[in-house]
Amino acid sequence: MLRPKQFHFLFFALSLALNLFAQDKGKVMSFKNIISDIEQQHAVSFNYTEENIIGLQLNPPKKSFTLDQKLQYLSKKTNLSFENIGNKFINVYKKDNDVPLICGYVFSGTDKKPIEDANITLPNKNQVTTNSNGYFELKKNDKNLLLISHVGFITKRITTGNLDFKNCLQIYLEPEITELEEIKANAILASGILKKPDGSFEIKPKKFGILPGLIEPDALQTMQQIPGVNSLDESVSSINVRGGTHDQNLFLWNGIRMFQTGHFFGLISVFNPNLAHTISIYKNGSSAFFGESVSSVVAISSTPEIAEKNTFSAGINMINADVYGKYNVSKKSYIEISARKSITDFVETPTYKEYFDKIFQNTTITDFSQNKNINYRSNRKFSFYDATLKYAQKIGIKDQVVLDLITIKDNLEVFKSALSYNIDKSQNNILRQQNYGANLSWTRNWNNFNTTKVNVYNSSYELFANQQSTVSEQNVIQENTVKNNGINLENHHIISSKFNFNDGYQFNEIGITNLEQVSNPDFYRKVKDVLRTHAFIAEGKYNDTISRIYFKAGGRLNYIEKFKKIILEPRVQFSYGVNKNLSLELLGELKSQNTQQIIDLQKDYFGIEKRRWIISNNSTIPIQRSKQLSLNLFYKKNDWLLDIENFYKKVTGITTSSQGFQNQLEFVRTTGNYEVLGTEMLVQKKMNHFLTWLSYTYNNNNYHFSNYEYPTFPNNFELTHTLSWAGIYEKNNFKIALGTKWSSGRPKTSPDFSQINLSDPVLIYNKPNSTNLHVFSQVNISSTYKWKTANGIQYKLGLSVLNILNRKNEISEYYRVSSLTNSIEEIETFALQRTPNISFRVSL
Structure with missing residues (x-):
């Protein structure tokens, strides 16, 4: 007699045997269901015509069979032949045909x-x-x-x-190749720069030609050649797009938001120009997947579009040296490394001297003892570096994982001493700025029509200053840190040859800390804010190359946890090719931004990098919101190109402390908005190896502060008229570019001396920004030549000179009362003087 345990085991074994037998000798199934099971089990696709299999039913083959065994079984049981192509496609047709x-x-x-x-x-x-x-x-x-x-x-x-x-x-x-793409695809401003049908500018650094004053494809310097993009103080840390401030631009490097964009406190881009593969710049009509900006978007990708061979290069110029290497670990993986470091630790070149004088003029570094520059050359140390690492791995035929890491750091140390009124004054200053970032992305190609991409990222920024004075025995520490992390999910669906649809979700968390610590007298303040946002994105694109219609519309739904606030941001891009030479383009967007940079005091962080990041509190520091609409006409024929764009832009929720006032509004705290109405025009002609272009920009840019006694006045970043010209010659391996830039002076505020008692002066100003600085004018030149040896080594030599006429251009002006002389001083800041640069690069 069977025991219970034996009975249970026998019953289980019998059930398993019957189940296996049923799988192999089960009920008759339709042929379509059988091959559907085989497709799922062996990851293949069957190709057949319905008339060959209609009504066909049989017992399925054993699941334990190999793919070939199953095909032999089906061929034996049916009147069909099966052609196996690479274990991927199976063609089915009749034997007796x-x-x-x-x-x-x-x-x-x-x-x-x-x-x-x-x-x-x-x-x-x-x-x-x-x-x-x-x-x-x-x-x-x-x-x-x-x-x-x-x-x-x-x-x-x-x-x-x-x-x-x-x-x-x-x-x-x-x-x-259709007319619409032909209009949009030709080089603009220089080879390697294209204007896309969605209105964006795309820069391919590896195909980049040359621009006046540039010998390397620096992303942030190059974008300033685009009409509507300026930097009033020549800094890549102060780029103004259609009247906006620098912090209103979104800078992304491989999906990582960058809070520091400049080395040398703004004169050199932190993005290695020899690393990027694609740089996309949006002035308007950006994708709904881009958030947290009310002005432009600059997205930099270092991931190649196609597989590349192993490469190595090294270069040096009069500011820094760098190396770059890419090594294919296997057929499905590669590693890429770059590093760049200043050479100021070893030598002070004429270029370095001009940069240093430009950056540190009228700051507490040089404003020491009766506003006289102290000779502290032997007592200063300045250096910077950046480094990146990329590792990419394909997994199978459908998946790819990419890891990106970036680190950036600038460090300044200055010890100064001087004898004033028989008193030995000294100061020890430390200023450090750094940004770290990491991004891990996974891309899955489900099939030819559906792709998913997931990004997990982190960005960390720090600005730190420590000032010690032996005169007052005071120590001042200031620190601004940003921690930003999140996850992005993107799905791309190809519906048809004309239409595709994208959707996704983004979570973002940002924490910002501001620290101030003073000794003698003692003071301590530390403020930390955290904000979490969720965004749901959907957008569709219709591109009909026959009718020359390009239409992309989308929306971004933001939810801000802390304020329980929902913000909808629609985006639209529309382009219509009237004929093969002429196209019209309409761009529009609504955007928002929860962070901004402000200036508490002009002397914070030694007056060099005096801006600090803060988070909106939805009251005294509102969420910034923008709306923008532009209409563009693009014409191209016989190597002539004409691009005219009219736009309207309004940004609300700005604060006076974010605009850098150095007049009566410096200590006023109020909120308002600015409105810009403008026109941007570019005329370009190509003649064989010669390219020339002329651009003009008009801006009418005004502040509106309803709670201030002067509710409307010109924006600090208004350049009413800007005119640029360039002539570029490229033939074989030789390139040369000459260009000039002219702009009307930026607004300034002058004192009302009729109301000032000069014996005991207190500054009283006229209406804000009621006058302007003198005209800005600069002529630049650059040239490169490259050659290759018989063993395949390539050399490249570059030479550039900024401001070759050595014109003294004033870029800012403000007033203060001197505590030493008890008089009103006019403080002027000037652009770079004549600045040469030489570069040399070797590529293997």
């Missing part, structure tokens, strides 16, 4: 992806279409003439009479 069969695959000639719904037309006008794998089949006659066509591709003609059809055809269709 007296007429030979033609089968084939249609692929895109650019990305080698299958083309669905391509039309194969026969002489008798009959048609078949390709399936999702690009597969088709038809019966062969003696002289079949096939026309293979699809919207957006050039039609291909094939005669099948003399072809051998042991294997399926592989047909590649080349993209059709």
Whole structure:
């Protein structure tokens, strides 16, 4: 007699055997269901015509069979033949077909992806279409003439009479170059710079030609050549796009938000120009996937679009030296490293001296003892560096993981001493600025039409200053830190050849801390704020190359946890090609921003990098919101190019402390907005190896502070008129560029001396920004030459001179009462004097 445990075991074994038997010898199934199971188990795709399998039913093959065994089983049980192509595609056709069969695959000639719904037309006008794998089949006659066509591709003609059809055809269709893309795809300003149908500018640094004053494709210097983009103080840390402040721009490096953009406190970009593959710049109409900015977006990617060979290069100029290397670890992975460091630890070049004098003029570094510059050359140490690491790994044929790391640091130490009124005065100053970032991304190609990308990122920023004075025995410490992390989810869906749809979700957490600590008298203040936001994104794109219509619309729904606030941000991009030479473009967007940079005191952080990041509190520091609309006309014919864009922009929620006032508004705390109405125009002509262009920008930019006695007055960053010209010659390996930039002076505020008692002066001002500085004018030149040796080593030599006429350009002016002389002083700041630079680079 069976015991209970034995009975249970026997019952389980019997059930398992019956279940296995049922799987192999189960009920009859339809042929379509059988091959569907095989597709899932072996990751293959079956290509067939419905008439060959309709009504066909049989017992399925054993699941334990290999793929080939299953195909042999099906072939034996049916009147069908199976052709296995690379264990990926299985072609199914009848054995007893007296007429030979033609089968084939249609692929895109650019990305080698299958083309669905391509039309194969026969002489008798009959048609078949390709399936999702690009597969088709038809019966062969003696002289079949096939026309293979699809919207957006050039039609291909094939005669099948003399072809051998042991294997399926592989047909590649080349993209059709349409009028709309032709208008938008030609170089603008320089080779390697394109204007895209969505209104953005795309820079390809590895294809970059040359621009006046630039010998390297510096992203932030290059974007200042685009109409509507300026830097009133020549700093890449103070870029003004259509009247906005620098902090209103979003800077992304491989998905990481960067809070520090400049080395040398703004004169050099922190982004290594030899590293980037694509730089996208949006002045308006940016994608809904970009948030946290009310002005422009600058997205830099160092991920190559196609596989590249191992490379190594090293270079040096009169400011820094750098190395770059890329090594393919395997066929599916590579590692990329770059590093750059200033050479100021070893030598002080003429370029370094001009940069130093420009940056530190009228700051507490030089404003020491009766506003006289003290000779502290032997007592200062300044250096900077940046480094990046990328590791990319493909997993199978559908997945890729990429890790990006970046670190940036600037460090200044100054010890000064001077004898004043028989008193020995000394100061020890330390100023440090650094930014770290990391991004881990995973991309999954589910199939030819659906892709998912997930990004997890972190960015950490610190600005630290420590000032010690032996005269007052006072120590001042100031610190501003930012911690930013989050996750982005993006899904891309190709609905048809004309339409695709994107959706996603983003979570962002940002924490900002501001610390101030003073000894003698003692003072301590530390404020930390944290803000978490959620964003839901959806956008669709319609691109009809036949009718020359490009339309992209989307929306971003932001939810701010702390304020329980919902903000909707619609975006739109529309382009219509009137004909092959002329296109019209309409761009619009609503955007918001929860962080900004403010200035508490002009002497904070020694007056060098005096701005500190803060978070909105939704009251005295509002959430900044912008709306912008622009209409663009783009014309190109016979190597002439004309680009005219009219725009309107309004940004609300700004604070006076974020605008850098150095007049009666310096200590006023109120909120308001600014409105800009402007026109940007570019005329360009290419003649063989010579390219010349002329750009003009008009801006009418006004503040509106309703609670202030002067509610409306010109914006601090208004340049009413800006005119630029360049002439560029490129032939073979030699390039040279000469250019000039002219702009009307920025607004300034002058004292009202009629109301000031000069014996005991107190500053009383006229209406804010009622006058202007003198005209700014600068002529720049640059040239490069490269050559390659017989063993494949490439050398590149570059030379540039900024302000070759050595013009003294005033870029700011303010007034103060001197505590030493008890008089009103006019403080002027000037742009760079004549500044040469030489670079040399070796590439393997």
